[in-house]
Amino acid sequence: MATGLTRFGRRMRWVPSVCNGRQFSTSFCDKDHNPPAKSFNLYTAINQALHIALETDSRAYVFGEDVGFGGVFRCTTGLADRFGKTRVFNTPLCEQGIVGFAIGLAAMGNRAIAEIQFADYIFPAFDQLVNEAAKFRYRSGNQFNCGGLTVRAPYGAVGHGALYHSQSPEAFFCHVPGLKVVIPRSPREAKGLLLSSIRDPNPVVFFEPKWLYRLSVEEVPEHDYMLPLSEAQVIREGSDITLVGWGAQLSIIEQACIDAEKEGISCELIDLKTLIPWDKETVEASVRKTGRLLISHEAPVTGGFGAEIAASIVERCFLRLEAPVARVCGLDTPFPLVFEPLYMPTKNKVLDSIKSTVNY
Amino acid sequence: MALSHLSSSSRSSTLLKPLTTSYLLRRPISTDSTPLTIETSVPFTSHQCEAPSRAVETSSKELLSFFRDMALMRRMEIAADSLYKAKLVRGFCHLYDGQEAVCIGMEAAITKKDAIITAYRDHCTFLGRGGTLLQVFSELMGRKDGCSKGKGGSMHFYKKDANFYGGHGIVGAQVPLGCGLAFAQKYSKDEAVTFALYGDGAANQGQLFEALNISALWDLPAILVCENNHYGMGTAEWRAAKSPSYYKRGDYVPGLKVDGMDALAVKQACKFAKEHALKNGPIILEMDTYRYHGHSMSDPGSTYRTRDEITGVRQERDPIERIRKLILSHDLATEKELKDIEKEMRKQVDDAIAQAKESPMPDPSELFSNVYVKGYGVEVIILSSYQLISILFFHDICYH
Numbered sequence: 047m048a049t050g051l052t053r054f055g056r057r058m059r060w061v062p063s064v065c066n067g068r069q070f071s072t073s074f075c076d077k078d079h080n081p082p083a084k085s086f087n088l089y090t091a092i093n094q095a096l097h098i099a100l101e102t103d104s105r106a107y108v109f110g111e112d113v114g115f116g117g118v119f120r121c122t123t124g125l126a127d128r129f130g131k132t133r134v135f136n137t138p139l140c141e142q143g144i145v146g147f148a149i150g151l152a153a154m155g156n157r158a159i160a161e162i163q164f165a166d167y168i169f170p171a172f173d174q175l176v177n178e179a180a181k182f183r184y185r186s187g188n189q190f191n192c193g194g195l196t197v198r199a200p201y202g203a204v205g206h207g208a209l210y211h212s213q214s215p216e217a218f219f220c221h222v223p224g225l226k227v228v229i230p231r232s233p234r235e236a237k238g239l240l241l242s243s244i245r246d247p248n249p250v251v252f253f254e255p256k257w258l259y260r261l262s263v264e265e266v267p268e269h270d271y272m273l274p275l276s277e278a279q280v281i282r283e284g285s286d287i288t289l290v291g292w293g294a295q296l297s298i299i300e301q302a303c304i305d306a307e308k309e310g311i312s313c314e315l316i317d318l319k320t321l322i323p324w325d326k327e328t329v330e331a332s333v334r335k336t337g338r339l340l341i342s343h344e345a346p347v348t349g350g351f352g353a354e355i356a357a358s359i360v361e362r363c364f365l366r367l368e369a370p371v372a373r374v375c376g377l378d379t380p381f382p383l384v385f386e387p388l389y390m391p392t393k394n395k396v397l398d399s400i401k402s403t404v405n406y
Numbered sequence: 407m408a409l410s411h412l413s414s415s416s417r418s419s420t421l422l423k424p425l426t427t428s429y430l431l432r433r434p435i436s437t438d439s440t441p442l443t444i445e446t447s448v449p450f451t452s453h454q455c456e457a458p459s460r461a462v463e464t465s466s467k468e469l470l471s472f473f474r475d476m477a478l479m480r481r482m483e484i485a486a487d488s489l490y491k492a493k494l495v496r497g498f499c500h501l502y503d504g505q506e507a508v509c510i511g512m513e514a515a516i517t518k519k520d521a522i523i524t525a526y527r528d529h530c531t532f533l534g535r536g537g538t539l540l541q542v543f544s545e546l547m548g549r550k551d552g553c554s555k556g557k558g559g560s561m562h563f564y565k566k567d568a569n570f571y572g573g574h575g576i577v578g579a580q581v582p583l584g585c586g587l588a589f590a591q592k593y594s595k596d597e598a599v600t601f602a603l604y605g606d607g608a609a610n611q612g613q614l615f616e617a618l619n620i621s622a623l624w625d626l627p628a629i630l631v632c633e634n635n636h637y638g639m640g641t642a643e644w645r646a647a648k649s650p651s652y653y654k655r656g657d658y659v660p661g662l663k664v665d666g667m668d669a670l671a672v673k674q675a676c677k678f679a680k681e682h683a684l685k686n687g688p689i690i691l692e693m694d695t696y697r698y699h700g701h702s703m704s705d706p707g708s709t710y711r712t713r714d715e716i717t718g719v720r721q722e723r724d725p726i727e728r729i730r731k732l733i734l735s736h737d738l739a740t741e742k743e744l745k746d747i748e749k750e751m752r753k754q755v756d757d758a759i760a761q762a763k764e765s766p767m768p769d770p771s772e773l774f775s776n777v778y779v780k781g782y783g784v785e786v787i788i789l790s791s792y793q794l795i796s797i798l799f800f801h802d803i804c805y806h
């Protein structure tokens with residue numbers, strides 16, 4: 047039985063897509079000038095970004111549970127050796143304390159890069175993020191802020207993580223003006239977005255798709271580059287339906303796209319990248335072209351960020367829509383143990399929904 | 407206590423020294439309950455309270471049951487390891503081998519009316535509360551016969567009829583819950599207490615201190631048991647705690663440091679703690695223990711500690727070996743008889759695994775059940791076509 051399950055939802059290697067749609071603000075998409083790029087997996091790309099962040103800013107710090115030893119997912123490997131134990135260090139097991147501490151550190155003008163071991167464990171720190179980090183600037187009339195704060199946390203399914211190693215809590219943080227929420231889909235994206243998040247003058251929660259840490263491999267430029275926040279990217283152009291996602295789910299949606307195209311349905315695929323503040327214009331422009339929208343994420347459908355996208359796009363494109371906005375998401379249950387394949391917004395579910403939306 | 411002058415602080419010498427003579431003439435394998443007094447391996451260290459006596463009353467029957475139960479737990483955990491490696495166990499899996507004496511000693515001092523709540527390292531605690539091997543292995547494999555209907559997995563074992571409030575995944579979260587249980591027990595005057603277990607890593611969570619204050623403020627019959635196995639994942643206790651004297655960290659709450667590798671010491675401490683808690687409110691028990699396995703199945707357990715350290719504990723302090731030596735030195739059973747017990751435990755484990763493998767997967771409808779109480783929430787799941795299709799497909803691959 048267990049082997050049969052792998053037919054669902056297994057992530058493929060991310061297939062690098064054509065660099066069309068919006069341009070990156072960085073040099074690696076600049077076709078005249080191609081700096082060296084080697085293949086790296088996602089955790090190595092994150093590791094590179096952290097090296098660069100610490101290298102380029104002597105006031106940057108990395109800390110979290112077991113981070114000094116490289117962390118559970120090896121993202122912080124080698125940092126303590128390179129930058130010393132005063133800049134890269136282990137914390138006790140106390141998420142609320144970690145994030146509160148990070149906010150204070152950032153308030154003194156430092157870049158505090160805190161790791162929460164799994165996104166499932168970010169909730170003890172929820173209050174610090176929602177009530178302290180997000181509102182510090184606003185309520186002090188811009189005297190203080192913790193803009194140097196970045197909280198990294200691995201999120202999402204891994205195939206067998208069960209209730210507390212699989213959750214996708216991004217929507218909770220998308221309800222908090224003052225925070226930014228960023229989720230990369232691949233190694234190259236992860237490196238550029240993480241560097242932007244670290245250097246952004248606002249507190250950022252950066253969720254990393256843990257399923258892709260080792261699985262996703264692509265060419266990653268070795269130099270220091272940033273990818274813009276709050277800019278979505280059209281990673282596949284099409285004319286019949288717009289598909290929006292982020293993080294690990296994009297590779298699932300892309301597989302569904304490829305299958306749909308075999309059946310003559312042309313899909314436009316958008317990686318949202320930053321969930322708040324999000325790039326409504328790119329999604330709107332696409333939906334104006336296709337007339338249909340499908341959003342897919344792993345988190346439960348009710349109250350997921352897909353709901354916000356759906357509402358905004360209906361407001362903006364009501365008369366242009368030819369079908370109800372579709373959402374293919376996690377089910378409204380806790381993240382299940384053996385029923386993960388059922389719970390997940392699998393390729394077949396996405397494909398099915400693409401077809402019914404197009405044939406509405 | 408008159409016997410105390412016999413004590414020496416060295417573990418090995420006191421271990422083998424019978425303190426009473428009632429053990430005589432116990433042949434063949436003894437199951438009688440004539441009292442037997444044995445001294446704990448090391449003295450208790452106390453904080454804000456007077457430590458209990460080192461002389462522990464036991465019996466041949468109890469020692470043999472300790473041996474049997476711990477041998478069963480050890481075997482069960484080792485089998486769980488193999489099942490995990492064979493990819494039959496989904497989810498995360500944390501094993502308890504090395505720490506068995508904490509569970510066994512605690513059970514020997516309390517009743518099933520007392521409540522226990524713990525973290526994710528919960529297999530043996532469940533067994534200690536009267537759970538069966540079939541329930542354990544079925545739950546591990548996510549099958550219908552599991553103690554949580556296959557819906558929780560390794561980290562979420564529960565047993566309501568024995569007041570085992572289970573298996574919690576968020577480090578530290580179970581401790582304030584334990585205070586709530588204790589309040590309810592106190593309110594209903596049922597003379598029962600709650601043992602809330604947590605690790606040395608968890609001891610640094612803010613919730614712990616909130617729980618301590620609450621339970622002391624309201625004199626709750628809560629016993630906070632810190633299972634100090636000296637590591638929270640890869641982090642040694644001293645790296646994470648300014649004071650690794652966890653029994654003292656309640657400040658105004660009394661505490662006792664106990665050799666958690668000595669089932670009899672654990673029993674004595676828990677008995678003492680229960681009496682204390684019913685009379686005076688909370689107390690901390692710090693169990694000095696050790697886990698042999700890595701933190702979870704993805705941790706080989708050898709990068710942050712030396713092999714010598716692990717071997718050293720196995721040779722000097724192993725909880726099962728300690729009881730074996732006591733049984734042999736008191737001539738309560740022969741080496742061969744103990745070996746036979748171990749063999750029998752192995753067989754029980756193998757049989758249970760075979761049976762658990764036959765247990766069906768939970769019905770797919772269980773994915774949606776228990777989110778809310780039926781009819782009292784939003785449990786109306788309107789299945790869209792893709793959900794239905796995948797359920798049918800799931801049925802296909804699971805049952806055919």
Ligand SMILES: Cc1ncc(C[n+]2csc(CCOP(=O)(O)OP(=O)(O)O)c2C)c(N)n1
Binds near residue numbers: 139163576604609701
């Ligand atoms: C809030 C929270 N943070 C982090 C984790 C990940 N985690 C699980 S167990 C563990 C270490 C706990 O160590 P300890 O309390 O000593 O218990 P032990 O595993 O040694 O029994 C960590 C960091 C978690 N489950 N919950």
Ligand SMILES: [Mg+2]
Binds near residue numbers: 605606634636637
């Ligand atoms: Mg520990």
